Amino acid sequence: MCDHEERLRYAMEEHEYLAPDQATVWARIELLAQIYRRRSLILRSAGSVVLSAGLVAGLVQMHTFIQGGVAALPPAATPSAAVPQSPAATTRPPAPRIAPTRSPPPAPGELEMDAYFEAGYGWTEAEELARLWRFRDPSDAKVEGGRRLLAGERLPIRPSS
Known part of the structure; x- marks a missing residue:
């Protein structure tokens, strides 16, 4: 037994120079x-x-x-209309005519959705129509219902409102 301990101690002393310097290791850790x-x-x-x-x-x-999304105030609601003015001050030169601007085309399905809601249908009817027509999304049923309403057809259920 003593022989093994001495051999181990000798091997450790012999290879002790291979261990890195502690200061170098610490500097590398800090870096x-x-x-x-x-x-x-x-x-x-x-x-x-x-x-x-x-x-x-x-x-x-x-x-x-x-x-x-903000609508312009009507002329009667503007603060300047509340102040009485002389008749000469109320005449204004005619405003220059501005060419009408074209509004962007409606998004796909927007007209159908408008027709659906204007007919008085709501979300609960859309869920029922989705089950009837086997749509996964009630929004698709609203678009299809609006399409049918625009074509002059009647929907299989009545509106709740």
């Missing part, structure tokens, strides 16, 4: 940790930039949606 921290900071910054860009794009889109 790698610094690199990983820097990468983490860069990735978090990139994520923040992407999130911020998405928020800005959403705000811009919401702003254009709101501006496009």
Whole structure:
């Protein structure tokens, strides 16, 4: 037994110079940790930039949606109409004629959906029609129902309203 212990001790002493210096190992660990921290900071910054860009794009889109969806006030509701003016001030030169702008064509299925809702049908009827006509989506049943209503046909169920 003692022979094995001595052989082991001798082998360890003989190969002790192969172990790396502790200071070198620690310096390498510090360098790698610094690199990983820097990468983490860069990735978090990139994520923040992407999130911020998405928020800005959403705000811009919401702003254009709101501006496009707001109706103009009628002339009687404008603040300037409430102030009495002299007869000379009320005559205005005629406004220049502006060529009518064409509205974009309706989205596919939009006319059918409008016809469906104008006939008094709602979501519950769409679900029933989807079961009858074997559609997976009740929205498809609304489009088909609107198409049939525009063609002058009657739907197999009555509207609830």
